[in-house]
Structures are given as C-alpha cells and as structure tokens.
Amino acid sequence: MTLLPLSGLPRPLPAAVRSPGAARALRLAVSLLPLLLIAVWAVLDRRSALDGAARLAAARPGWLPAAGLFTCLGWVAAACARQGAVPERLPPGLLLASQFAAGAANQVLPASLGAHAVTLRFLRNRGVPVARATASLALYALVRPVAKVLVLLVFVVAVPGLPRxxxxxxxxxxxxxxxxxxxxxxxxxxxxxxxxxxxxxxxxGFLGTALGDARLLHTMPSRFLLLWGGAAATPLLQGSVVACVGLSLGLPLSWAQVVLALLVASTVAGAVPAPGGIGPVDAALVVTMAAFGAPVGLATATVLGYRVLTVWLPLLPGALVLSLLVQRKVL
Incomplete structure (x- = not known):
C-alpha cells in the first residue's frame, strides 16, 4: 500500500482557532475595537467638544430639543435611503440601529468608509449577495450628492430673498x-x-450588477421614494439642526439662509476625505454663514454646538450599539 506524503494531507486547524472560547474572545475583541477607536478620536478632538459644550451651556434651551429631534430624524432618513438602495426588504428596527451605529463608525474613518463598512456587513448578514450589497453602497454614495445639488438648486430658485x-x-x-x-x-x-x-x-460584473439594480430600483415606486426622499431629506435635517442651534445662540440668520449655507459648504468641501466631514465642512460652513452676514464668532459657536449635538452626544451610545450589534452577530 502506498502512503500519501504528509505534506499532501490537509492539516487540522490549530486548537486555539477551533476553540469556542477563542471565537468568543475574538468576537469580544472586535466588538470592543469601535470603543477603542472612538476613545482615541475623542482624545485628539476633545477641545472642540469642550468648547462646543460650553457654548451650548450658555444657550437658550428652548431650541435645543428641536435640534435633538432633527438629529434623530437624520438617522431615519439615512435608514430610508439605505433601504431604497436594495430591492430586498430589510428589518426596519435593525436597519435603523445599524445606521445609528454607522454614525459612530463614520467618525474614525474618512469619506464615509466607516458607515459603508457597517452597512455592508449588515447587508451581508441579512442575506444580500456581496455584489448587490456593494452596488447598493455605490448607488447610495452617488445619489446623496446628486440629491444635495438638486435641493440646493431648488433653494436658489424657489426661495426668495436668499443671499447671492x-x-x-x-x-x-x-x-x-x-x-x-x-x-x-x-x-x-x-x-x-x-x-x-x-x-x-x-x-x-460589478458594473452590470450596479446598473441592473439601479434600473430595477427605479421601477419600484417605494424604493425610488425611499432612496431619493431619504437622500434629499438628509441635508435639510442637518441644516435644521444648525438653524436650531443658531437660534438658541442668537444667530442673525433665517432657517433658509442657514440651510443654504450648509448646502453650499458641504457641496464645496464635501470632496475632502475628512472623518465624518469634520474639518473642511465646518470651516466652509463658518465662512459661508459669515458671508451671509453672521458674526464669525457666533457662526463658529453655532458650528461647534452643531457638532456636539450630532457627533459628540451620540458618539458613546453609537459605539455601544455598534459593539452590541457585533456581539449579537447582526454585524
């Protein structure tokens, strides 16, 4: 009888890899990684958070609950747009939770890579094929700036009395x-x-899947409305948060002016791949509001308060939800 050489036999996996305890430890480490990354980012940008919190502490509190409501609606709009980018029906509660967690992941990676990575993992665990899941991310990334530009054009044409x-x-x-x-x-x-x-x-193959899915989704009225409606609502909700913070601080600009300022600033500076858009968009927003007639100091305080409400306050809960979703194998 001829014996096979040992090199030709499949080698068993190491015991550490096959151990259920090792698998649980690996999943725990992965679930704790978002908290570690968020902590590092928080240490690096703590001055902005402290300045913004101090500004909000001196603000008139009447408008801040409205700002918090618009912030929460922003996650709903993101979940709607994500659902509109795939033909399969996704569980609404888990989809919303994934977008809340994606907001935390988005603060440590540039160009929305964190949110896309979380969403891709969520779609794969819901049984969406990898080609279709990746195509949905591309469609979402394409529709958002197009919808933003369309909303900007509508504002310029339809709203009278806005700055030139x-x-x-x-x-x-x-x-x-x-x-x-x-x-x-x-x-x-x-x-x-x-x-x-x-x-x-x-x-x-990816281009064929992406084009086929985009054509299919635009023949489904529900998906079309969710995709484009969620993408168009996102900048309006973000601008409403800025406007509410500005009203609480006494910013001398109307809601339409603040929303237009955000649309212009995010369109001009959005191409810079900063984590969560922080940095270039903030600076452009301050400059734009100042060009519209707001004092620079007050515009800066408004942007800092806006970042506290939309980034810093949801940061720890979002990281905890992200870790929980990883532990529950949702992600």
Missing part, C-alpha cells in the same frame, strides 16, 4: 481644474482596468 452666491461660487479656473482632475482620474482608472486583466471580469 456669486462670491462663494468657484471661478472658471477652479471649475476647469476640477473637471481636468475628474477626467484624469477616470482616464487613469480606464488605463488600469485595460492593463490589468484580472480586474476586468470583477469590475464588469
């Missing part, structure tokens, strides 16, 4: 540079795909 945007709009040189950079990025991606054959099939 001529001084804030980029000049022809800036637009030409942006167009050239976009064209160069697309050309580079096309060259890479053409040169690297192993990338062609998965990329073409």
């Amino acid at each position: 945007l001529g001084g804030l709009a980029p000049d022809s040189r800036g637009l030409s540079a942006a167009a050239a950079a976009t064209f160069a990025a697309l050309a580079a991606a096309a060259v890479v795909v053409a040169a690297v054959r192993p990338l062609r099939r998965p990329l073409l």
Whole structure:
C-alpha cells in the first residue's frame, strides 16, 4: 500500500482557532475595537467638544430639543435611503440601529468608509449577495450628492430673498481644474482596468450588477421614494439642526439662509476625505454663514454646538450599539 506524503494531507486547524472560547474572545475583541477607536478620536478632538459644550451651556434651551429631534430624524432618513438602495426588504428596527451605529463608525474613518463598512456587513448578514450589497453602497454614495445639488438648486430658485452666491461660487479656473482632475482620474482608472486583466471580469460584473439594480430600483415606486426622499431629506435635517442651534445662540440668520449655507459648504468641501466631514465642512460652513452676514464668532459657536449635538452626544451610545450589534452577530 502506498502512503500519501504528509505534506499532501490537509492539516487540522490549530486548537486555539477551533476553540469556542477563542471565537468568543475574538468576537469580544472586535466588538470592543469601535470603543477603542472612538476613545482615541475623542482624545485628539476633545477641545472642540469642550468648547462646543460650553457654548451650548450658555444657550437658550428652548431650541435645543428641536435640534435633538432633527438629529434623530437624520438617522431615519439615512435608514430610508439605505433601504431604497436594495430591492430586498430589510428589518426596519435593525436597519435603523445599524445606521445609528454607522454614525459612530463614520467618525474614525474618512469619506464615509466607516458607515459603508457597517452597512455592508449588515447587508451581508441579512442575506444580500456581496455584489448587490456593494452596488447598493455605490448607488447610495452617488445619489446623496446628486440629491444635495438638486435641493440646493431648488433653494436658489424657489426661495426668495436668499443671499447671492456669486462670491462663494468657484471661478472658471477652479471649475476647469476640477473637471481636468475628474477626467484624469477616470482616464487613469480606464488605463488600469485595460492593463490589468484580472480586474476586468470583477469590475464588469460589478458594473452590470450596479446598473441592473439601479434600473430595477427605479421601477419600484417605494424604493425610488425611499432612496431619493431619504437622500434629499438628509441635508435639510442637518441644516435644521444648525438653524436650531443658531437660534438658541442668537444667530442673525433665517432657517433658509442657514440651510443654504450648509448646502453650499458641504457641496464645496464635501470632496475632502475628512472623518465624518469634520474639518473642511465646518470651516466652509463658518465662512459661508459669515458671508451671509453672521458674526464669525457666533457662526463658529453655532458650528461647534452643531457638532456636539450630532457627533459628540451620540458618539458613546453609537459605539455601544455598534459593539452590541457585533456581539449579537447582526454585524
């Protein structure tokens, strides 16, 4: 009888990997990782939180509950848009919880990578195929800025008495540079795909799935309304939070002016991949509100208060929900 060489036999997994205790310890470590990342980020940005909390402590409290309500509705709008990006029906409660947790994950990774990673894991655990789940993230990421620009145009055309945007709009040189950079990025991606054959099939498969799902979703009225309605409502709710904080601090701008300022600032600075949009959007929002006639100090205080309500107060609960969802194998 011929004996097979030992090298040809499948090797058993180490006992540490097969142990249920090791698996539980690994899941516990993964569930605690968001808390660790949030703690590190909180230490690095603690000055903004303390300044914003001090400003809110001196504010008129009447408008702050309304700001909190609009903040909560922002997670509902995100959950609606996520549901509208997939044909499968998702459990509403768990979807909303995942978006609340995604808000915490989004503060430690740039360009919404944290929220996309949490949502991708949620969709995969709900049985959505990986190609369709990834396509839904791409569709969501595409629809949000388009909807924001459409809302901005509606504000400019339909709301009378708003400040003129001529001084804030980029000049022809800036637009030409942006167009050239976009064209160069697309050309580079096309060259890479053409040169690297192993990338062609998965990329073409992804594009086929994405285009097919986008066409399917736009034939489903419920998904169409959830996707575009949630995406359009998000900037309006965010602007309402800023407006409520500004009213509590005495900001001399109307609700429409504040929402327009946020739309302009987030559209101009949203391309900078900062964690949670913090930094470039904040600075652009202060500059825009100042251009609309608000004192710089008061505009800065409003933005700091807005960040406390939308980032710092939900941060620890969001991280705890994220860890709980990981432990319960929802993520």
